[in-house]
Amino acid sequence: MPKIPMPASSHNTALLADLSKAQVDRLTFIDFKLYFLGEIRRADLQKRFQTGAAGATRDLAMYKDVAPENLEFEGSSKVYRPSKAFRPVFEHSVQRALTALSQGFGEIDVDLNEPLIRCDIPTPLSVPSVEVVSVVSSAIFRGLSIRTAYASNTSGASERELVPFALVSNGLRWHIRAFDRKSNTFRDFMLSRMSKTQLLENSPARAEEKFEHDVQWSxxxxxxxxxxxxxxxxxxxxxxxxxxxxxxxxxxxxxxxxxxxxxxxxxxxxxxxxxxxxxxxxxxxxxxxxxxxxxxxxxxxxxxxxxx
Known part of the structure; x- marks a missing residue:
């Protein structure tokens, strides 16, 4: 059973106790998509779990029973988005989330806490905030900009408006490649130096801010x-x-x-x-x-x- 954080006042997590592991996996997937990509569609569930449209609809209804204030439906685009009151139902490890975002798997294998054989993996020294990762990954997925407080070791702390387009691991820590609207240049920004990060819903990436115009990236x-x-x-x-x-x-x-x-x-x-x-x-x-x-x-x- 995946870990459940302290529930928001509107969460009815007691319902999870009677669900099968397969049902919990599907709800965890919905929670993950809402938190880290900023949307979930019925087709996402159908593709991930090889289920029909009716089954996907039931899963979304079940998630809404557990967290009724977590998602909103956009009828025009037929997509569910996290509400302003969204609080994750499950506890998502930032390392597992980054693995899922960068490699495309692992987002619902939340109960595999032990390795299959004896092994020793170095502990990462620089770990970003899971809240920051969720905002940044949603911005990348949806083509939006973010506002963040950024601590630079050269220029100090400042508020930045960034248009991120890729997550990057340099082997030791994670950063984003983004267009910086303050300097009007493409730069790297360390996730661990970001705080108070907000998704700017009404500020999509402009043409000149997209990755196609980043010469160094291309x-x-x-x-x-x-x-x-x-x-x-x-x-x-x-x-x-x-x-x-x-x-x-x-x-x-x-x-x-x-x-x-x-x-x-x-x-x-x-x-x-x-x-x-x-x-x-x-x-x-x-x-x-x-x-x-x-x-x-x-x-x-x-x-x-x-x-x-």
Missing amino acids: RIIELELMVHPKVKSPEVIAQDYDMKEGVMRVPVRATNAGYLLRLWNVDCSPDRSAKGNEVMLCLRDPLVLHAAESALLAPGYVDSRPKD
């Missing part, structure tokens, strides 16, 4: 990774990364190149001078990063282009 760079020359047994490292003819080719977005090279400890210096036992790889041609604004994050990268 630009794909092919990184050619090689075994670092200081490695004593290069054939072992080449086997680790399944290199072909001593090279591993990885296509990445220009926006993400610097993050990934830092995560992978790839030496991007022109003379391959990085030290440390963690450095096993180097970038074959650091000049390829000149096209990426994120290059400054890459270990050892030097911008050798002539200054204006």
Whole structure:
């Protein structure tokens, strides 16, 4: 049985006690879609659970019995949306929600709390607020903007109006790629630095704010990774990364190149001078990063282009 948070005054969670696991799974799915995507349609239930229209209608009616003030029906578009009084019926783990949003599964497997075999997974050090994730993901899904209080380590705290279009994991923490209406540029914004985040229902993304106009997002760079020359047994490292003819080719977005090279400890210096036992790889041609604004994050990268 999924966890149920402290119920809102209008929630009748006692009804859940008599439901089967399959019914609870379907209600959890409805709750998830409303919370993180800002809408649910009958067709979503039909597709996810291979049920008919009548069954989907019953599930929505059952959810309304449990949380009568949580959803509103838009007759013109035949879609249910979260009301202003919406409070989630179930407790959604932010890590599981991010997995579902980024990989398309796991949003209702709420009772699998233990691994199937013994394993040890690092604990994330930077975890965003689940409330922030729900607002941001709804904005991305529906093409809307958000207003948020953002804490920058360079410019301090400020209120921002952003148009997010993608969730991004850099391997250590999550951020969004968004158009910033304050600077009129596309930028990365860390989810953990956002608070007091609101969905702006009447402020959709303008044409020039959509991802198609983000040059750095659209630009794909092919990184050619090689075994670092200081490695004593290069054939072992080449086997680790399944290199072909001593090279591993990885296509990445220009926006993400610097993050990934830092995560992978790839030496991007022109003379391959990085030290440390963690450095096993180097970038074959650091000049390829000149096209990426994120290059400054890459270990050892030097911008050798002539200054204006």
